[in-house]
Amino acid sequence: MKLDALRHPSLARRLVLLAVGWSFAALVVSAVVLALLFQQAAIRRVDQTLSESIDNLLSGTTVVEGQVFAPPLTDERASRAFSGRYWQLARLTPDGRLQPVARSYSLFDTVLNTPPDLARRLKADPSRPVAFDVRGPVRDEPLRGRARYAEMQGIPIVFLAAEDRTAIDRDVRGFIVATAAAFMLLGGGLIAAIVIQVRVGLRPLFDLRREVSDVRRGKAERLARNYPSEVAPLADELNALVAHNQEVVERQRTHVGNLAHALKTPISVMLTEAGQRPGPLAEVVSRQAEVMRQQVDHHLRRARAAARTQGQGERTSVDEVLDELARTLERIFLDKGVEIDWDAPDDLIFLGERQDLLEIAGNGMENAAKWCTGRVRVRAEAVSPERLRLVVDDDGPGLPPDRREEVVRRGARLDENAPGSGLGLSIVDELARAYGGALKLDDSPLGGLRLEIDLPRAEA
Structure with missing residues (x-):
């Protein structure tokens, strides 16, 4: 059965597999794109909040006699130790290091971790903030950070703000799980719809196969269903072929009958004449004529049976x-x-x-x-x-x-x-x-x- 399936691949299976393959690829790509878009949207919201914090720091920071003073911010989360919301002011040294000069109470006695190339990225475009991802100061939690460079009274200052992104990552994972479940249900529905569509679309071919089988088994004389325009010409050709085969069979039967009549009559005459004239020659003629009649009966019988099996059953x-x-x-x-x-x-x-x-x-x-x-x-x-x-x-x-x-x-x-x-x-x-x-x-x-x-x- 498997070897036969390999030799004669199913058209329905081919259509279903092709449609399922394209649908699966489209669903996977859509799910990945939606997850990435959701993640980017969540990160943009955090970056916007961090940009607002940096703008507040920048507008309220003062420099007096070379000393940098941070403004008294009212963000309650930044006032609690290791709350997940942090800010920090750092002086940029000539050798490219960041020297903290002020920080939020939430950092307590620690400083924000920063990427090694942060100073280079800030100097490359001082007017553009830089976003980065680092680990937290204590619990090693993932942080989303944002930095901005500014000079105040000739002092290069880097304004830093960061927020714990654990909740964001959790929301993104939840969205991915929900999206995957929804797309799996959608995929199952699509597969069922594809199978139904293929079965319904190919039903005329299945009906045609059953009708041809009925004609072959003698349950019907011809194909009688009304088929779609794509299949109707094939059904008409099959009906024409059936009619032609029936005509050929009838012609063969006629020829067989004519041959039987043409041969049996002379043989019967020979047997009758031989029976009326006894003698050695008559015996030979009778014996050979009987053999001829048996041969004729044998071959005519086979010819009739062959004609019947080739025609309509x-x-x-x-x-x-x-x-x-x-x-x-x-x-x-x-x-x-x-x-x-x-x-x-x-x-x-x-x-x-x-x-x-x-x-x-x-x-x-x-x-x-x-x-x-x-x-x-x-x-x-x-x-x-x-x-x-x-x-x-x-x-x-x-x-x-x-x-x-x-x-x-x-x-x-x-x-x-x-x-x-x-x-x-x-x-x-x-x-x-x-x-x-x-x-x-x-x-x-x-x-x-x-x-x-x-x-x-x-x-x-």
Whole structure:
């Protein structure tokens, strides 16, 4: 099954996988972009708050006789030790170091950590604030910081403000989790919608396959559904092909009938004339004419069966045929006292013509009735959705394994004194093969010979 799927990839599976792949990529990209946008928005709010703190520091800071004095800010959080809100004033030394000159009460006895390249970045563009991320002074918490450079009375001063970003990171993680859950639900809904869309969109193709299967099994004569414009031309072509095949089959049947009439009449005349003029030549003519008739019957029978199996499938109820044959054969072998026990499901249907099943089952059952001591058992059963098996058992003398192949040869007779032409099992084998089946000979549980015939089955 897996190898067959690799050889014949599903169109529906291909469409679903393609749509799911694009949808998954779009959802992942969208989720990442939304998370980044949310994070950037949160950081911008913090940076704005820090910029306001720096502006307050810058506007209120004074320099008196070279001493830098910070303004009395009213930010309550900056007044509590290690509260998470910090500010600091630092003098920029000629060697690029920051020398703290004032700080918030929240720093207590510590100073703000700053990036090593902060001084360089500030000097590169003194009019532009610099944002940075560092660790906290005590708990090593993540801080979001902002710095600005200014000169007051010739003194280079760096104004620093920082805030604990733990709450921001927590909000961002919560947003990512919520977004991932929402996008997973959305993705599941999209996948379900894609599968439904593909199934609905391809339903005409599935219907077409079922209709073609019904035509092949003999349940319908042609495709009758109204298909969309994309599929309708294919359905029309298939109907045209079915009609053409039926025409070919009918033509073949006509030719077969004409050939049978053309050949059988001269052969019958030869046999009649030979019978009216006894003698060595007449015997040779009669014998060869009989062989010719058997050959004609054999090849015409195969030609008719082949034509039937290639055309539209006929449907024949197996139990009706077995019941008819059992009644007929019991009357024929009434003097012998043959009892035929048969069994077949009511819904078991042979995919073929009734006459062919009559010949197959009839020859097999007649052979069993001819050789049995009084009992014949016939069983028909389904072996798969497309095949059935007909089993004929008898309680006769049976047949050695080394001679079973011989009895299916055309005209072979193991007992010349037994009535018949020796064509019975040969006909069964030929017709079974024409229908793609086979005849198998085996030992019967009743003690005689078992015939197992494999035949095509039609759905009930």
